Structure formats: C-alpha cells, structure tokens
Amino acid sequence: MLWNLLPALGGIGLFLIGMLLMTDGLKALAGARLRDILGRFTSTPFTGAVTGAVTTAAIQSSSATTVAAVGFVASGLLTFPQALGIIFGANIGTTMTGWLVALLGFKLDLGQVMLPVVFVGALLALSGRKAVAGFGLALAGFSLIFIGIEQLKSGLDAFRGVVTPADFPPDTLLGRLKLVLIGVVITMVTQSSSAGVATALAALSAGAVNFPQAAALVIGMDVGTTFTAVLATLGGGTMARRTGFAHVIYNVMTGAMAFFLLGPFTAVFVSGSEAGNSLTALVAFHSFFNAIGVALILPFAKPFARFVEALVPDKGAELTRPLDPLVLGMPEIAVDAAKAAVEQIVRAEVAHLRSCIGASQPSGPDYGRDSIETAVSEARSYLDKIELPSRSDAEISSIKGMYHVLDHLDRLLYRCSQDDRISELPKDRRLKRLASVMIASTDGYLEVDNPLQCESSLNRVRRFLRRQRKLRRDLLISDAATDSLPDEVVWARLDALRWLHRVSYHLWRIRWHMNALEGVPSGRKGGEVTDGMA
Structure with a gap:
C-alpha cells in the first residue's frame, strides 16, 4: 500500500515545483507591470477585486498580488479598503488553477507530451536574457504541472476500488466538518491550495471520494490558505498584519457560507452527473463560493477595513x-x-x-x-x-x-x-529678517502645486543668503576692527550667518532630490552644488 502511495506523493511534489517555477517565471515577465496594473486600475474596492482576480489568474500568485497591495497602502498609493478589494479578488484568481487542472490535466493525457516541453523551457531559462529566461521558467513550470497531475492520477488509480468514499467521514454535517478540517491540514502541509485542489480532483476522478466529500475538502483548503497568509505576514509591519487578519476573517466567513451552500449546489448541479462532469462541477463550486463571498463583502469593504484596523492598531514609529x-x-x-x-x-x-x-x-x-x-x-x-x-x-x-x-x-x-547659533538670530535685526526669509521658503515645503517652482524659490533663497553671508561678513569684521561691536558678538553673528546659509542649502538640495524622485524635471543642470561647503 505504501509503495503505491509514493507515485502520488511524487506527483504532488512535481505539481508544487511546477507551480513555483511557473509563478516565478510569470512574475519575472510581469516585472514592474504588476505594480502599474494594480495601481492604475484600482480606484474602488470593486475595481480592486476585478484587478486582483485578473492579475492573480495571470501570474498564478496570490501572494505576489497581496504583497503588492500591502506595499501600495504602505506607500500611500491606495487606501486599505481599496487594497482589501485586491486581496478579495485574488481569492477568485487562485481558482483559475483548478480550471486548468480539471479541463486539461484530467480530460487530456498531457504528461508524456509535456516532457520535451520541459526540456525546451529549461534551455530558454538558461539563455541569460531576462524576458526569455522568465518565459522558459513559466513554460517548464506549466509542463511540470501536467506531468505531476499524470503521476498523481496514476498513483491514485492503484487505490481505485480499494479506497472508497466509505473510508472517509460520511456525508453528514459532522462528517463534512471533519473533511473541512482535513482540507485545512492538507493546505497547511503543502502550503498550496492549488495542490490540494488538484489532489481532491484526482481523488474524485479515482472514485476515492464522492462530490460532497471532495467539495468539503476544497472548502477546508480555501480556509487553510489563511495559514499561509499568516505565515507570510509574520515579521511584517502593521499593514501586513492587517492583511493577514483580513484574509483569515474573510476566508473563514466565506468557508462557512460555502459549507451551507454545498448541499443545495450538489442537489442542483451534481446529482446524476458523470465523473468528468463532477470534476468540472468541483472547480465551478470553488469559483462560485469565492465569487459569492467577494460580491457579499465588497459593499461593506470600508466598515470591514475599520473593523480590521481596530483589531490591529498602528504600532511602531509613525515616521517609518x-x-x-x-x-x-x-x-x-x-x-x-x-x-x-x-x-x-x-x-x-x-x-x-x-x-x-x-x-x-x-x-x-x-x-x-x-x-x-x-x-x-x-x-x-x-x-x-x-x-x-x-x-x-x-x-x-x-x-x-x-x-x-x-x-x-x-x-x-x-x-x-546648534542652539548657540540659533539663539543669536533674534538678537540682530538683520539676522532676524534673513531668518524670516528662509523660514518663509519652507511654508508648504511638500504640499506644493508646482514642485519645480518650489525648488527654484529655495535655490533663489540659498543664493541670496550666500551673497548676504559674504556682504555681512565684511561689515561685521569691520565692526570688530573698529570696536563697534565686541569680538565675541561679531563671531557669534558670523556663525549665525553661516548657519542660515547652510540650512538653506540643505533645504534646497532636499527639495531638488525629492523632485527627482517624483520625476519632476529640474530647472538646474549638473550634479551636487557644494557652495564651498564640506
């Protein structure tokens, strides 16, 4: 019995490796476009859900989509309710793998056909060119998925007639609950709901389980993905923890709803169906309850976001x-x-x-x-x-x-x-006036309608203070030479002058670099200007 189980385990392993390779390849091909697409098409929780579903289906990685959403909220590009839409939509996108497995993996025997495709993908992955290598990885991973399914099917076929639905918890309320828990454990072990769904499809195809039992396993696997989400957010910031909590709460609620929908769905769509139709019905059920869950939660995205924010309050330094x-x-x-x-x-x-x-x-x-x-x-x-x-x-x-x-x-x-230099500013009328000019340049330092004009204004103030520093230095030294002012007062005011000029220089350069970060063309060419300062 154990020897017969080994091919099935190997098939699951090949499936998982194929998923990893395909995901890595597709992510490499997507590159910065993933960020652009998610940011550009997400304006409300609804558009976020659509974008999250399509993006996750395309790159086969709900974690990449979720991490991108976390980053957008952290950087202020999206609100938390908008990001929740992306996260909810990612749940629908992950069901695409089940459709791929059911429609191609089980209806077509592609295992042998895909072996040379793995070789081609490996050659492309070794090409050294980023786009070609990404395509090669995705191609090799895609092929390994079907090879793994073929191996999984042949492994479980050995149990046909030996393991039957009677060997699993019965199709009762308590039995379904036990199967849901088994599905949770399977996903926690494999760290992939897609691999779990493929296993459920293989068991259903081999007659080891019936449709209600397979569907209960899939519900558990959908809930079990929250364990992966929680692991992914460990060590993360506040947004990451909120995302993890939101994922757990949402998936548990969706799983509970799916549990009560299982009976009616089976009665309407599955009774009397052939084995092949049961496979399609299983992935349809997976997509169905995820889509219903998203449709029900989206109108309440903002209250749900406030609830999660109350559960996970902000921690750590506000600035970082x-x-x-x-x-x-x-x-x-x-x-x-x-x-x-x-x-x-x-x-x-x-x-x-x-x-x-x-x-x-x-x-x-x-x-x-x-x-x-x-x-x-x-x-x-x-x-x-x-x-x-x-x-x-x-x-x-x-x-x-x-x-x-x-x-x-x-x-x-x-x-x-430098308190000694700052304290000297209000003691002299001219210094006080120069200080007011510099401070006026910081009004609305970041909240500006025209960043280029702000940088130009700061640069004018910096040049003005540089001229004043030279002019006032000569006058102050003359005052010291003629004993018009005590020497210590002269040196203190000279230091205050230098302080004003240097501060204005740093303010200008900070704004200059901030404009460059925001893609604002500078009005000044060349690199860093030192003004003679170290």
Missing part, C-alpha cells in the same frame, strides 16, 4: 510606518514604500527646524530630534536591505536619490542642534 519588511521581496514596491517614509521624515524635519527657530507649524507637529534621528537611521537601513536586479535603472536611481536626501537630513538635523 511605511517601511514594511514584507514588501522587500518586491523591490519596486519596496522603493515606493521607502519614498513614502522619506517624504514623511522630510516633512517632520522641516517642522522641527521651524520649531527650533520659533516659527509656527503649518507642516505638522514637532516629533523631536531623537525620533527623527531614529527614523533617518531606520530608513537608511531599509534601503540597504532592498536587493535590486542589475537592470533596475529607475529603482537604482531612486535609491541613490533617497540616500542623498537622508544625508542632507542628517546634516540638517545637526544644524538644528
């Missing part, structure tokens, strides 16, 4: 909340999340600068030096962890720009700690 470790596996999404965090840190530091000089705070509360310093360090550490493919020129440029911004933020934060 977008830096979700879960999205590090998708570099393009991770770069977007880092941009959102850097923007928040910039806003916080500008507010801190205004607070240090005693100006009002239109840009928000003062987070304090320690919090901002920690946030800068965490953002830099997060950027260090992003691993980019060699050809990701746009992302590499963005990461370089963010490193520049963080460097200027570090130096600006140091300037904010």
